[in-house]
Amino acid sequence: MYEEKGKASMPYVVTENCIKCKYTDCVEVCPVDCFYEGDNMLVIQPDECIDCGVCEPECPAEAIIPDTEPEAEKWLEFNREYSEKWPNLTRKKDAPADADEFKGVSGKFEKFFKAEPGTGNPE
Ligand code: SF4
Ligand code: SF4
Numbered sequence: 001m002y003e004e005k006g007k008a009s010m011p012y013v014v015t016e017n018c019i020k021c022k023y024t025d026c027v028e029v030c031p032v033d034c035f036y037e038g039d040n041m042l043v044i045q046p047d048e049c050i051d052c053g054v055c056e057p058e059c060p061a062e063a064i065i066p067d068t069e070p071e072a073e074k075w076l077e078f079n080r081e082y083s084e085k086w087p088n089l090t091r092k093k094d095a096p097a098d099a100d101e102f103k104g105v106s107g108k109f110e111k112f113f114k115a116e117p118g119t120g121n122p123e
Helices: 025-029 070-083 108-112
Strands: 012-014 035-037 042-044 064-066
Touching: 012 070, 042 070, 064 070
Parallel strands: none
Antiparallel strands: 012 042, 012 064, 035 042
16 A cells, blocks of 8 residues: 655554553544454554544543654554454443453463454454
């Protein structure tokens, strides 16, 4: 896909804070439906993201950050890669029953990341 070099805009990215939390509050507010669903987390397609920022405060796990933050750099390619492998999610679904227990836990990527896709929008 064609990518603009030196794109001036700043997409938002999902970090490992989402893993096993996956509250999905974010997908309902995204005006361009650019969230994609893995088995236990979501990612943002950075080229589709219009950098509006409305999803960031909606996330109870503080998993969404703008790519102006230094920590975002390592998540940007990750979000791009998995948004191309996982199904689009535009409607909120129930969070995992134990989501609150994993909120704020560190090192979730090493311990819990799963590359399998989620199931996408509920019927
Ligand atoms: S609201 Fe936050 S924790 Fe929930 S799915 Fe979106 S990014 Fe993940
Ligand atoms: S910043 Fe806006 S466009 Fe980008 S993922 Fe969040 S809600 Fe969607």
